[in-house]
Amino acid sequence: MDEKTTRILPLLPLRGLLVYPTMVLHLDVGREKSVQALEQVMLDDQHIFLSTQKEVAVEDPSGEQIYEIGTLSKVNQMLKLPNGTIRVLVEGIQRGKITQFIDREEYLEVEVELMEDQGEKDLETQALMRTALQQFEQYINLSKKVTPETLASVQDIEEPGRLADVISSHLSLKIKEKQHILEINQVKDRLNHLISILNNEKEVLGLEKKIGQRVKKAMEKTQKEYYLREQMKAIQKELGDKEGKTGEISSLRDRIEESDMPETIMEIALKELDRYEKMPGSSAESAVIRNYIDWLINLPWTKETKDHLDIKRTEKILNEDHYGLEKVKERVLEYLAVQQLTNSLKGPILCLVGPPGVGKTSLARSIAKAIGRNFVRISLGGVRDEAEIRGHRRTYVGAMPGRLIQGMKKAGTINPVFLLDEIDKMSNDFRGDPSSALLEVLDPEQNNSFSDHFIEEPYDLSKVMFITTANSLATIPGPLLDRMEIISIAGYTEVEKVHIAKNHLIPKQLKDHGLAKSQFQLKEDAILKLVRNYTREAGVRSMERQIAGLCRKAAKQLVSGEKKRVTITARNLEDYIGKPRFRYGQAEMEDQVGAATGLAYTTAGGDTLSIEVALTPGKGKLILTGKLGDVMKESAQAALSYVRSRAKEFDIDPDFYEKTDIHIHVPEGATPKDGPSAGITIATALVSALSGKPVRKDVGMTGEITLRGRVLPIGGLKEKSLSAHRAGIQTVIMPKENEKDIDDIPESVRSSLAFIPVSHLDEVLKHALVGDSK
Template sequence: MEDNGHVINIPLIPLRGLSIFPYMVLHFDVGRKKSIKALEAAMAKDQRIFLTTQFDIDNDSPESTDFYKVGTICKIKQMLKLPGDAIRVLVEGIQRAEVLTISEETPYFRVDVTTYVDTVEIDKETKALMRSCTAAFEKYIATTNRVSADVILSVTSIDEPGRLADTIAAQLTLKTEQKQELINAVDVKVRLENLYKILLTEVEILEVEKNINDKVKSQINKSQKEYYLREQIKAIRDELGEEDAQEDEIEEMRHKLKKLKLSKKIDKKIVAEIDRYSRLSPSSAESGVIRSYVNWILDLPWKKETKDQIDLVKAQTILDEDHFGLETVKERVVEYLAVRDLTQSMKGPIICLVGPPGVGKTSIAKSIARSLNREFVRMSLGGVRDEAEIRGHRRTYIGAIPGRIINGIKEAGTKNPVFLFDEIDKLSSDFRGDPASALLEVLDPEQNKEFTDHYLEVPFDLSKVMFVTTANSLNTIPRPLLDRMEVIQVSGYTEYEKLNIAKKYLVPKKMEEHGLQKSGLSVSDEGLLEIIRKYTRESGVRELERKIADLCRKAAVRIVKGEVKSVRITEKNIDKYLGKSRYHYDLISDENQIGIVTGLAWTAVGGETLSIEVNTMKGKGKLQLTGQLGDVMKESAQAALSYIRTIAKDYGIADDFYETIDLHVHIPEGAIPKDGPSAGITMATTMISALSQIPVNRYVAMTGEITLRGRVLAIGGFKEKALAAKRAGIKKILFPFDNVKDLEDIPESVKKEIEFVPVKSMDDVLEHALAREEK
């Protein structure tokens, strides 16, 4: 042992989660390369090493500031190599020391430390502290089972105060900070005082723990006693001929099961479960699980169903009352009723209503249920990513319940409700399974006759359920799932349709909600059209409904204040109630222009007009595309450019334009991403106009994709695009010949104002689009 204050140079190892005191023997594993090198250096010299504790146990590469400066100089007693390059070390603490300087940090820590030797006068106070610590340690051992009782014999034989404190501290289960506090205490009296405080606290905590354990044990004994007494009461009741509550419940279960008249296979399974339940104690956990399972089976509507209301005229009236327009959907429901009336038996169809938000897809499903006189169940699939939501949890899991489909059937109380799967295109999947795949069985008329929920483990017939699904887009619905559904497109409303919906449904509904009498608020047709055109931009009517509600609130304030008795809204005073208009639609230019063409696009909120511009500049044939264009539109521009090179002579364009002229194609509103396969002919037309200096007819708009040979391909969203063209004042629309069939969907009011011209090739497009006389 070195003298007090002696400075020595020694390797250092920071310990993780361990502390070592002088006179303490400790073994630990060393795996870090830096620590192994420190061990090797110590063994090569005098087998002495300095051990201290690092602050963060999770720090795998401690720096010079990451460990305590006071630690223990130890003697390496034994080293044993373990598999995986680790080393198990046995060390014995010699004396305290404190780091003065760090002489080396690589390849291992080597430090200069000053040593401390315990020097204390053994006076009365010191002896009293030693006795107090020893007595408290004896009480600690008596209270806990963590320390062997033999240790007290070795402790009582120690005469040195410092060694006594260190030996006791080494036996305690303390936090790293508490142990370090004792290691830092170089003064022996301070060390003994701190140790005594810690011992008293630990003994108090252990006594509280012991009291808690005794209480828990007595409660367990009480439960066992109660079970024994219940069994005695049961035996006494059997002798007296009295039946207990469980027996009554079991008898009721058997009666319900017999009344249901289920198939032999299901009946046999449920009888077995009821028998198991009858043999279990009511207080057992398994008893509750079986009771819940049997009740689920018995509460399902196995045989109960509502009778369809087969009255086509009444059904048509209900559908017309609830929704204006949507003729295709109404027609499909009436067709289903007609076939059902003829066959008296038909599997429930799976209808998928696809359209933008706010067009009334969910309310259509409610109207279908009302027209059929069926119960209605709705299940939102937005964000569902757990297969158990569809099929349920297996009964082996704690807290298992059936899936939401079976739960919905139970709530409906019939086996043939109208079941709505809302937002089917928003399904997700992760490690918990793929709900979309689980829906394949549910939505397949050939399979859902025996749908098996994981919880029920018995088949339930879903073939008579009329499933209706809704989606904003078909792109994210898996193809196998989409194959099982009949898709009905619910496109956006025209201004005329929105006006009628507002007059017939929204205004009366909102006036009633806001407590306004019929004479309290009136909105002119022109005022409603102003809201539709300048305060909303949507395919549906949700925003329109919110604006009408806003008008009702403003009117209510004025009426309650006594300013007026009634409020009339017109296009002239609408801005006083709703503020300045939020939207404007692109209108046609005042004159024909070169290199500017009006295109038509489809968005989630309906149709839009896009003004595509092209500038030509001297250069090297570079094509620049701006306006947040997606990959499809970029490829359309490249295809259009290749086509133009083949017909350049016909329009007076130089043969080498692709080597001498740079083209810049831009679609305004560059902050909005744009993509889709319907801008090919628009880009080609505007490029040809810019290169040939032939203006484009300002009254013409167009949509369609282009091939390298100038053929025009079909597009989607034709109705929405036509409505957008009408708003912009367009007189002629050029569209792919393959979309002629879609003219049936265009309202007659639009057809009267716009000339629809089907085109097969770019020659047809340019013939109608270019204003050659103004060249």
């Protein structure tokens, strides 16, 4: 036998106690031999061997009455008590086996073979440790004898043998059972045996808790009430759970059979209900199935609202809610007319495109109101996950349907007006491409069997009237754009804005601010000044904010008693909201040489653009200023090349470009300017500067030119015409190909302007230059 593993130590027999390695324990020692053994230990190295007696009643045990396996321990502290006993603090160090008893007269001494834990820490051992910890945690929750802090200290133990010993020390076991654990030297066997004991203890504790045998007799009133309530809950759960679920199943079956779902869907729902009935309530899948059945029941499958196919009534509602927007209204009325004739037309997919604030979302709501359908809106701005459209598969925790199905549930019918807001703001990442998922939704040939990952069964979206909105078409993928009918809403004219303010915004703000019509009045000239000088936008949001500000100031004056009635006109408008924030272009006061007035289109409507040309002695250098974009720079180059090629016809020195520098400037250099509509304006200003002929002050122009002098069509003629009318211009020169757009211009503006369609620059110069007869 190895000397290192064998030691001769004093023996301290224990009665009704057992010490595991690493365990620290207080002992009261009173027997004479035990006291002598302790005194000997304190004289030596403080090490003693602790082993338990087989029979507690034996006062002076012999070797056969003591268990062979015990624990090598260290006496850390010894204290003599007044009654003659000694209290010692011992700490278990290592298992040991008694190989020989040495009976001295004063105390017992033993020869001990020290034992090391056997078994390596592999994956199986780790699994056993984890299981033991879980079982011990559950034991603590049931037992209430072990504090939660004990669990925290046990969880930090990494050695499997020590873990088993520490857990065993906290269990309320008989000495024989504890001794059996102490005698198991193989770590895996020890953990397996411990897990078996924990399982048994849990069952016993569970039964004790249910029966209520461990209720304390002395209990405070609040504790007693709490315990009784908890006990009542437990009894109700034990007695009523089965009946409660049976009642729930019966209720769900009735709801399924009374719902409007098709037979195939009903079969699936009843099949899932059978699975739910057989599944225990504690199962995670039980909640998923319950949620799925709820969705199948609550989704509209055949329920639909009846359209109000009265064209005149619908047109009246749309006109009341929205001024202008004739093309959109016309398209909706066309749809209803065809629906009335065929009664089977699939829902159209309209895409309203325009700047913020022009009323795209409110228009969709008005369409639903006009035709008597339910309205539902979802915003797609910032959506990056394909599951937002198609839903999650039910295998995921927290799975739910996509926004389309959620919207249909909210609508409650299969034919609502469904608004997909901000469709141009979607993006994609590693979670998929939601715009691709929308392809099926917005295709009239496919959406009669839309597939959602959560619902899994085909769902009919063909009767839905989809309306989408976007600020720009540039970011919408081509295949998605191809499935939609684009309706552009460029913005409101000044006339339309004034009308909207009078009929919609002012009454709304008066109501919101508690004002009566007799207390507050905003004159039409003040509204026009508000539109021109205080807002610059395509829509009416900023104007509504300004009107709200005026209402607040009026409310303050009325409440404070300063005035009994507030009337705001163009003259006193500045007193309420300060100096004008914007200015608009004005026609020239007299004919100018080298200066022409162009018409520009901006996101806030139209505006005039003055283009100036200055000539200085030089070598033909072309200078462009005014923060011009590439398109306008190229327009200036093309205009100059055309003027050079036709110099003789324009009475211009053919060699001007060899001895003259040309400076073209567009005022307001801080504002970026670009776009293909300034060509004829630049060319006219160049010819005027080089020939000395002035440009007519009352003429505005728009159009692009080629090197051969042809005038190309432009966009935004309506907005440009409005800016010309506002600036006091009387004649508008425009490309001949834009004649079709004149009908879009309001009658009040069209009647006060003279439109001259041109197809060549010669025609432009004929009408623009003073005294030009060519």
